[in-house]
Amino acid sequence: MSGVDPDALARVHHAFIRPMLDTGRMPTRERAADELNMSLGELDDALAALAGIHGVVLDPHDGEPWVMHPFSATPTATWVEHGDRGWWAPCPWCAFGIAGLKQGKATIHARLGGEHEPVVVHVQDGRVLETDLVVHFAVPPRDAWNNVHRFCASVLLFRDRDAVAAWCARHGVAEGGTLSVRQAWELGRDWYARHADPDWRKWSAVQAATIFERTGLSGPFWHIPPADDPF
CATH class of the missing domain: 1.10.10 (Arc Repressor Mutant, subunit A)
Incomplete structure (x- = not known):
């Protein structure tokens, strides 16, 4: 700007x-x-x-x-616990970002598919312990700021890809992009790595696309078109 x-x-x-x-x-x-x-x-x-x-x-x-981002000042369905501190995160992507900023041991509390079943994810020594989980994005990240609250609310943890498909059918939501919980951790860690720096800058579209590619996110759903404005 x-x-x-x-x-x-x-x-x-x-x-x-x-x-x-x-x-x-x-x-x-x-x-x-x-x-x-x-x-x-x-x-x-x-x-x-x-x-x-x-x-x-x-x-x-x-x-x-x-x-x-990655913090919410008001309650959400995702809570990050680290020692005697805790934070609300808008979504699992942000929760992994908080865990990356704090480092050490972090525990993420959420609900599978945003429904009734609680799920706990532990980040320790730079890795996620519950490696069988997946994270589903219902909205392409390039469209996040069309309605960022809806975008964040629809980034959810699931047991597996079959659970994602069943959830989408149940709620009439088109399947979007699903990544492993390890990829989600790497995405959150890298995306928010500089957010607490005094000289923070928003990622450019090119930088954002590079982070996605490095995390193994490719294909039309994850595509970020070139732009002059920060992503």
């Missing part, structure tokens, strides 16, 4: 992401403005610009950060 200072947006992004990662709580706009020595109006302008490049989802009522 022309006219937007990427270094300034990175500082605003970091002022929210770092405390969230360290404490499990999203700071208020007032607190972030004080930390950045900005007026609330200046911060709100920066947050609006950050939302414009999909770096944050703002609450439409009060303008507070609602989702700053």
Whole structure:
């Protein structure tokens, strides 16, 4: 986006992401403005610009950060546990991103297919222990920001590919893309690896496509068309 200072947006992004990662709580706009020595109006302008490049989802009522991937400031169906801390994640992709940022041992709590059966995934020593699970994406990632909440809600864990097919038939959802839980871990780890960095930048479309290819995600469903804007 022309006219937007990427270094300034990175500082605003970091002022929210770092405390969230360290404490499990999203700071208020007032607190972030004080930390950045900005007026609330200046911060709100920066947050609006950050939302414009999909770096944050703002609450439409009060303008507070609602989702700053891989974190959600409000409850979701996916919970990441790490020591005495915990975070809500918008989806398993984000949950693996949080586990990658924290490193060490993490436990992800979710429900298979977003239904009644709980599932627990452990990440330890840089690998996922429950290797038989899969993750299904109902919406192509290139279309995520058409409705990011719907996109995140439809990224779900399943026992296997047969369970994905049965779920799609049951709910009238077209089968999308299914990857192994190991691939989902690698995708989350690599995608969010720099999200807590002070000099964070959104991935370009080319960078995003490279991460997908490196994770073994290829074919029309995973295709990310070239673009000038951040992905």
